[in-house]
Amino acid sequence: MAPFWLLKKLPGYMPPEGRWRHLAEPYDGDEVVVLDCETSCFDKKKGELLSVAAVRVKGGEIRLSEALDLTINSNAVTDPNAVRVHYLRREDRQQGVAVSEAIEKVLDFIGNRPICGFYIEYDRAILNRYIKQLHNFQLPNRFIEVSEIYVRQKRKYIPELQLDLTFEGLAKDLKVPIIERHTAMGDVISTALMYIKLTHFNQRS
Template sequence: MMPFWLRQLIPGYQLPKGRWQHLAEPYKGDEVVVLDCETSIFDKKKGELLSIAAVCVKGGEIRLSQALDLVVNSNAITDPDAVRVHYLRREDRHKGVAVSEAIENLLDFVGNRPIVGYYIDYDRAILNRYIRQLYNFELPNRFIDVADLYTLRKRRVHPQMPVGLKFEDIAEDLKVPVIERHTAMGDVISTALMYIKLVHFKR
């Protein structure tokens, strides 16, 4: 992933301003936010946001009492394969919040803390598309991918060993339960447990 300092050199790159300018400040704490999105189709350029979940992790603690779990009110035409994965039907989505409210709540929740996820580049691309439309900037946060952490750990011990990077394979190897797979909150909790284990092993 391109580091933040390098992204700022891209012509036309916009820093957060006004209410959101604190997002670009260096983070000095010891927390991360684990995040996951579900979308209408599996395409980072066209997929529409259907749900967002996020939890704060501090050390080995997942702070579920402070979790963010939002369904977006969307009339997006949904790929039947996607519905079979995340189970978000149109009637379920009609009870959700406006996408602008979901993005606003997410930015308030995340702040300038590092963001963790499984193949987080996809979630990052989806969210940045909406944030650009609403506020004319992109997330400046540091991003951490558990798939990358897992690969580094495996290759350090077995350099020639092929690494399986399926969500379920990583969870099984780390002895982490897969909780309500392909729901945003279920994936977030499992990913948070993976992160805690990987960072512990790294240390």
């Protein structure tokens, strides 16, 4: 994933403006936002946003009381394989919020904090597609991939070590519970616990 300083140099880069100008400011706090999206199919260029969840992590604390958990009011035709994963049928989405409202809530929740996730490049692509359509910019935040931290730590001393890089594989090795797998909030909580295990606890030892 290209860092923001490099993105700013690419042709066609559009910085956040107006209400969202602060997203491009350097972040000097100590929180990370862990985020996950569920979509109508598994194609990041076509998948429509069905739900999104996010929590802020500060040190070893997941701030669940402030969590964001949104279902989108969407009539998107959903790939049957995706439904079998996240169980979000059309009737389940009727009481959700408009996608434009969801995107604004996500941007307000994230601010200019780093964004963390498992296969976060997919979530980044989905959100950026909507943000560009609605507000003509893309997320300038720093992105953190949990599996990349895991690989760096595991292969630090044994480079050829074979690793199970599935969500379930990381959870098992890190002894993290899998909570309501393939719900946005469940995956966010499990991913946040992975991140804490890989960062906060190591810093204390």
